[in-house]
Amino acid sequence: MTKQDILSLLKAKVGSGFIGSIEPIPDQLWVEVRPEAVIQAVEILHRQTSARYLVSVGSDERDIKKRFAVYHLFTFDKDHFFVTLDVTADPHTPKVPSITNVIAGANWSEREIRDLLGIQFPGHPDPRRLVLADDWPAEVYPLRKEFDYSRKPESHPEQAYQFKDNPPGTTVVAMGPYFPVFEEATYFRLYVEGEKVVDVDYRGFYAHRGxxxxxxxxxxxxxxxxxxxxxxxxxxxxxxxxxxxxxxxxxxxxxxxxxxxxxxxxxxxxxxxxxxxxxxxxxxxxxxxxxxxxxxxxxxxxxxxxxxxxxxxxxxxxxxxxxxxxxxxxxxxxxxxxxxxxxxxxxxxxxxxxxxxxxxxxxxxxxxxxxxxxxxxxxxxxxxxxxxxxxxxxxxxxxxxxxxxxxxxxxxxxxxxxxxxxxxxxxxxxxxxxxxxxxxxxxxxxxxxxxxxxxxxxxxxxxxxxxxxxxxxxxxxxxxxxxxxxxxxxxxxxxxxxxxxxxxxxxxxxxxxxxxxxxxxxxxxxxxxxxRMEVVDVNSGNIRIYGQEELSRWTAR
Amino acid sequence: MDILKIFLYLLVYPGLLFLFVYSTFVEWIDRKLYAKFQNRMGPMYTGSHGILQPIADFVKLMAKEDIVPDKADKKLFNAVPILALTSVLTAGLLLPVWHFSDAFQSATSFQGDLIVIAYLLALPSFAYFLAGWASASMYSAIGGVRVLTLLFAYEVPMFLAILSPAVMAGSWRMAEIAAYYQANPWYLLINVFAFAVAVVALQAKLERVPFDIPHAETEVVGGAFTEYSGRKLAMFRLLADIQMVVGAGMIAALFLGGFPGGLIPGFIWFVVKTLIVVFILAAMRSVTARLRIDQMVSFSWKWLAPLALLQLVIVIFLKGYLQ
Missing domain, CATH: 1.10.645.10 (Cytochrome-c3 Hydrogenase, chain B)
Incomplete structure (x- = not known):
């Protein structure tokens, strides 16, 4: 498929929902669609073409374009280019229809955008918190431009995270947040019947670094x-x-x-x-x-x-x-x-x-x-x-x-x-x-x-x-x-x-x-x-450097 | 004199002192072998080539804080390690290591001691189950249930396997069985299938890879031992080492011709033959991945048990033929 094919397909199917398109760099196609048409456009790309969904990106562009933007990124692997659906959200009450019911993979992206930028996604099947900490206050959106990166909001423990209910007849086996096999903090909550896993819930992002x-x-x-x-x-x-x-x-x-x-x-x-x-x-x-x-x-x-x-x-x-x-x-x-x-x-x-x-x-x-x-x-x-x-x-x-x-x-x-x-x-x-x-x-x-x-x-x-x-x-x-x-x-x-x-x-x-x-x-x-987090321990003062021979000798004493 | 002998037997050899020292040595050998198979060096620091490392580990654990969870069944939680350690120590006494003369029959060598030692070696598994149960932790409970499931998988093949040399020798007393094979060394080759089954079942009994399912750390943290710490954990670890020595000793007595020649040669035979078994156990755990519990059970009933039965049939026919 060429970029032209995709454009004409989208134009024909989405009709008035199609706003315009640009090609910012050779391997990219940007298509702007109206929020009402986004589900339909995504459905066409996901079901009728060879597109593969990548991720959705939210962006606070109130300073430059008076809007919040949501970009849904797709790739056409065999044709070597990317397609981006650009959706505008209102700067005051940002809202964009959820595409998670069409592409399951958009689940996390949308929840992350909601958490960090406050753009709502009506119709999302699992609108629980994803990225923000359990006690992060509601309606404080850290990725908005007015939020200073060094600000630390006060704790609101009432925002506690809700796990799924136990399916009947199951017990919970906790794998995490600290568990021998996971080198980093993550929590898989297993609902088990004997040795069999019936369902599982996930909570992660314990260490979001911003x-x-x-x-x-x-x-x-x-x-x-x-x-x-x-x-x-x-x-x-x-x-x-x-x-x-x-x-x-x-x-x-x-x-x-x-x-x-x-x-x-x-x-x-x-x-x-x-x-x-x-x-x-x-x-x-x-x-x-x-x-x-x-x-x-x-x-x-x-x-x-x-x-x-x-x-x-x-x-x-x-x-x-x-x-x-x-x-x-x-x-x-x-x-x-x-x-x-x-x-x-x-x-x-x-x-x-x-x-x-x-x-x-x-x-x-x-x-x-x-x-x-x-x-x-x-x-x-x-x-x-x-x-x-x-x-x-x-x-x-x-x-x-x-x-x-x-x-x-x-x-x-x-x-x-x-x-x-x-x-x-x-x-x-x-x-x-x-x-x-x-x-x-x-x-x-x-x-x-x-x-x-x-x-x-x-x-x-x-x-x-x-x-x-x-x-x-x-x-x-x-x-x-x-x-x-x-x-x-x-x-x-x-x-x-x-x-x-x-x-x-x-x-x-x-x-x-x-x-x-x-x-x-x-x-x-x-x-x-x-x-996107890591703790870097910076050694102040004297640092002595040991070479390979020295280290090997030490360990093999 | 006889009283002294009995005391020596109970406390020094093969009693408490010997079992403690030798089991730490065997653990060191096992760790060194495992390390060699993995291009590592293993323990190096405590003692010559780390030979004292298991003792250091034991002492360290003994000195650590001993925590009993609030929700645990405290009496059971405290009693279980002692119970389990006692049973393997008792099992150790039954090993036919001293060749007592016919005039003096050791109190711990009798017709049927084979059954008793197998029974005593099975007790720790029940103790682990109880430990898991008493801990009131999800990981411990899963571990405990896995211990029992595993028990049902390996115990029958184990019993069937040790039956073969006994049937061949026509005795239920380990010293007599060993003596029988010392008289006819070639007959040892008859039991080769049973030997294989017994070694594999021993590995399962010791809960080592590929059968470390009950306390697989990547799945259930520490299994039944998750909540144990300090002294009690040290006891569990010591008992696992002693169980390995006693299990290896039992297999050596039944399948490798026992420990003939009086005190000193007998002792040397004991060390050599148990180390042969330990070598096989260490090699086994370095070349396998951990099985799943269902795979273990089906492996046991599909392969181990039929193989042990086949061996029994062979032994019965051969015995009829030889007579």
Whole structure:
């Protein structure tokens, strides 16, 4: 489908609800529709075209356009562009019809917009609180422009969160807010009958950090990449690249090719160590600690490699808008190749061992089923969707960095279960080794040093951009509306866990209690991305740095 | 002299002192092996190569605050660890480790001691169930129920498996069974299926991977032990170690020919043979994932029990043939 087809389809079906359309940058189509027509427009996109729902973004534009705006973002994966439905809400009593009854995946987005901006969504099936704390006062909306980012409203305990009622004959088993298997605070309230899970309720966002708020009130374009990197402790570089891409798109900045390749290498190294980490955690969840120990041992050289390239094991601080801060010198390339090929060999052995392991298959096969249709409804992404035979990968569908120049396969499986997700991740890692090697080849040919474009003009205001970057957990979407003062008006982060997490109730219903942890684990949840929060402990005073040899010697005394 | 022997038997070897020291050693061996299988080093700091680590852990736990939940059934909650520890310690006494002469029959070696030791080794499972029940916590309750479900899965194969060597030897006394196989070492090979079943069932009895379902930390936190802390938890942990020693000792007595040769050689045999069993148990837990409770039950009844029965049939026919 081309953008023209979609425009004419929408015009024909929505009629007077259609207001107008623009193409702000080549891969985007913006369609403005009237609030009354939004359900119909969404239904057409969701049911009659190949569109995939991404996220809805709310934005307070009362200062510039005298309105609140809600943007529903869609992607046409195989046609490589995004479509945004732009809906205006009244600045005084903002209200937009809910689309959750059409697309289940819009559930969280709408609740978040309601919580943070106060835009109401009549017709929403589950209008409970999502993001705000249990005791946050009613009618205080933190993402509105007049709300200062440092303000702390007083506690209103009467706003207590209401969980679902017990289905008859069930008891509650609490998994969370603190639970051995979840590294971060999250709460799955299981309603069980014996060992069987009848229903489940979710409460999360215990640690919302308000990073987006910082982005549009205090930080500047040059600072946000570093904040974005701190959204996640594992796939931070993804957020970092996502944001830089946004601004580069919006302001039409050309990145040097060498920087593209360096970004690609770092993204793939991140995928490699993230998937190794995941496999280990998955093993631990089902009591197979040998997998944990072995994969984490294999992962360690990659972490040291990252430190060698960037100066840090994680949270590399490599990206700036326009390029990267450090080059990968040609002299380092052979060492990277050796480490990669060592890991590749070990990874093939892992694949061999996992493939035929009876107990692993017993635990992973046919649990946590989510099929193609379910993925489409919930807008699931990443290995979860790929294990349901959906061929989608932002690296192929919306090529960024150097992914247009490297060869790799998108791995899919058709078993819809946890086993499928495991296989997809293991095989995907093998593709990552290939990508790194190809990128290294390219690095050898490009001149050293040309890694960043200097930006001489201000980033213009009023530009819009969407970027999709394939994180290890799935596609990471950032949305940007640029503003004055060298910062965005609205920066929205939709990390891959955000659409994947709401699928959990569907996956665990009817399964056994014992399967819940591995099912939750199978989406590779990263609650801190969902909540966009992280505590950074800054050491003041003397910091002594220990090197690899010293640390290894210490631990192996 | 005989009185002294009995006291030595009760308190030193194979009684309390020996069981305590040796079980911590076995735990250390198990941890080291598990670590080796995972390319780790295991405990390194306390004692040479961390050999004292299990004792350090025990002492640490003993010194920790001992919390009894308000809603718990306090009497039961307090009694259960002692009850369970007592039963495995008693079971330890039944191991035929000292070769008493025919003139002096040990009070703890008698016709039918095999049944008693199996029974005493089964008691801790009931204790775990009661512990889970008394704790008044959701995780403990699930853990407790899982303990019982697991018990029904492994206990029958276990009994069937230990029946085979007994039937072959024609005795219910472990010392006699061991003596029978010492006289005919080749007959040990007959019981190879039963040996496999018994080792797997022992792993389940000890609730170790892949059968650590009742206290799977990623599912039910600590299972029946969730609410236990301090001294009582230390007792539970100690009892698990002792249970491993006694279980391994029982299997060694029945399937590996016992511990012949008097005090010193017998002791060496005991260490070597129990460590063989422990090695198998450690290897098993490093190459498997935890099963689900339904998978465990069906595995048990589909494979373990029929295999043990088959072994019994083989033994009965062979016995008829050999006579």
């Amino acid at each position: 990073i987006e708020k910082l982005g549009d009130q205090t930080l500047t374009y040059n600072q946000i990449p570093f904040m974005a990197e701190r959204i996640c402790g594992i796939c931070g570089f993804v957020h970092n690249v996502s944001f830089c891409k946004l601004v580069e798109h919006a302001a039409d900045i050309k990145v040097p090719r060498r920087a593209d390749y360096i970004r690609t290498i770092m993204l793939e190294l991140e995928r490699i160590h993230s998937h190794a980490l995941w496999l280990g955690v998955a093993g631990h969840i089902i009591g197979f600690d040998t997998v944990l120990m072995q994969t984490w041992r294999m992962r360690e050289p990659i972490m040291w490699l990252c430190e060698k390239i960037t100066g840090n094991r994680k949270t590399y601080g490599m990206n700036l808008i326009g390029g990267v801060r450090r080059d990968i010198p040609k002299a380092l390339v052979p060492e990277i190749r050796t480490k990669i090929s060592n890991m590749e060999k070990e990874w093939l052995a892992v694949l061999d061992a996992v493939k035929d392991d009876t107990t692993l298959r017993m635990r992973l096969e046919k649990v946590g089923i989510l099929n193609k249709e379910g993925c489409h409804e919930w807008a699931a992404v990443g290995p979860v969707a790929r294990a349901a035979d959906l061929d989608m990968d932002a690296r192929k569908d919306h090529p960024y960095c150097a992914y247009d120049a490297v060869e790799f396969k998108v791995i899919t499986a058709d078993s819809n279960d946890v086993w499928g997700r495991t296989v997809v991740r293991i095989l995907e890692t093998l593709e990552s080794f290939k990508i790194v090697n190809q990128s290294l080849d390219a690095l050898m040919e490009l001149p050293e040093g040309d890694i960043i474009t200097e930006i001489r003009q201000d980033i213009p205001a009023g530009r819009i951009a969407i970027s999709a970057v394939e994180a290890p957990r799935g596609e990471d979407v950032h949305f940007l509306l640029t503003g004055g003062n060298n910062r965005p008006v609205r920066w929205r982060v939709r990390c891959p866990t955000y659409p994947n997490l709401p699928t959990i109730p569907d996956m665990v219903r009817g399964e056994q209690v014992a399967d819940v942890p591995i099912i939750v684990g199978s989406i590779d949840p990263c609650f801190s991305c969902t909540e």
